[in-house]
Amino acid sequence: MSTRYEIRFSGAGGQGLITAGIILAEAASIVEDQYAVQSQSYGPEARGGASKSEVIISDSPIDYPKATLVDACLALTQEAADKYADTIKPGGLLLLDTDFVKKPPAGDFKIYRFPIINTAKKDIGRAIVANVVALGAMVALTGIIKRESGEKAVLSRVPEAFVELNKKAYNAGFERVKALLDGQA
């Protein structure tokens, strides 16, 4: 029986979540030689509106390319949390931005929260890397790829001048979630 792990990144258009999904799929398929499909649905508007990017990772070829029951979901906005949380599978994982999702959706899933966007803005100093913080966080939360694979995929996409910034962002997200998980244990 093949494995099938579904991850969804959701938020507003323009937050870089499609890119986060692409990087995760690159890490899985190119760095680790697993099978991966990344897809997205989006509205015609360039900014705003609920946006999602889905990645399916498997040890064998993937048939249906869209998410069916999501193992792990990220939501950076209230709208995205309200719209996309309902297809998380029972006992699945939901990561929320503390500041932008004030009312966590109810359901049979484990909720984790930290200020993702403000970690990028205040700790790293650039709001634009919020998607990379989110990616590091989702890698820590799911364990579906190795920490180094995700970092390698992030860094192979960014110009030299932004390597440090992105490295910091990725690892900040990873460490924040690792602390949440360690605190639970």
Added chain:
Amino acid sequence: MAKKIALLQGNEACAYGALYAGCRFFGGYPITPSTEVAEVMAKELPKNGGKFIQMEDEIAAIASVLGASLTGAKALTASSGPGISLKQELIGYACIAEIPCVIVNVMRGGPSTGMPTGPSQSDIMQARWGTHGDHAAIAVAPASCQEIFSETVRAFNLAETYRMPVQVLLDEINGHMRERIELPEPGDLEIIDRQTPPVSPDQYLPYDPSFGDIPPLAAFGSGYRFHVTGLNKAADGFPTTKAKLVDAEERRQLRKVEANRELIEKNEEHMIEDAEIVIVAIGTISRSARNAVNQLREQGMKVGLFRPITLWPFPERRIAELAGQAKAMIIPEMNLGQMILEVERIVKGACDLHGIGRVDGEPITPSQIMEKIKEVC
């Protein structure tokens, strides 16, 4: 040596497949969800001595493609439903003047502007009958990014072999999704180049039936001079209204595909051997169907998938055979009932048929297919 692995969008895989096939010209006009095909061609073609032109509209785009092809270049355009509608007049011109070219249609909702960012399979019939008049048609409908690459290569091979336009049908989902693909090395996939005339320029007739059903096409600029028109024409390319000639030409053009069905058709069968329920699906929706087949098999149901990879000409012989074996056929498609009409025509009541149509911008899911099968079987 290990193959090069990449994560490519379906539209990107299509463009790289075209380059692999030797495409040297792209004439286009951007339209969602096909634009990435043009983007890659604009970036890559100049590196290979090719030409990329963004024309003033879709009609001019295919006109430029036909002109480029007549000079001997393998030529490509890409668009979506509304753009393909505009191209229809010149697709007919390519049919009658017998000009090889490849046209990619990344299908979206319609009619008219419809839903630019939503997936669809509602151009199944447009790909067959979109242009007026009797004409042959070849269209391929790949499902995965790997197959989009290789079927685009095959589309060029078919266009050059049969001297006619060939369509590649994608949809917003497999056009935009990114998937792991192994990039073929040169020599891994067959590439067919255009036949050159075996006669000197003074003896050459562009539609000479003595060459057989597919007369070779000379390249403009190589010393051969001939006339090209959208009118019914004689062997020399000049218009004719002589009944016998017109009839023979029309029939020859249909025969190019009809007599070579076995070489053109390509299907995939999954768990079909003992299947009592056969799902017939193409492209993205065939992936939903495969997932449904695997789940239902685990529940002990004898379900299989028949997937036309060549959509046109439609796989008539095999569908008729399967209708003799199956109790029912299920036809899920992202439209309100197009491919089911072809299946119905072929099956002629030999088994039950049930369609699943969806046009709300969302794909037909595996569970939707499973529910339908449990409801009707």
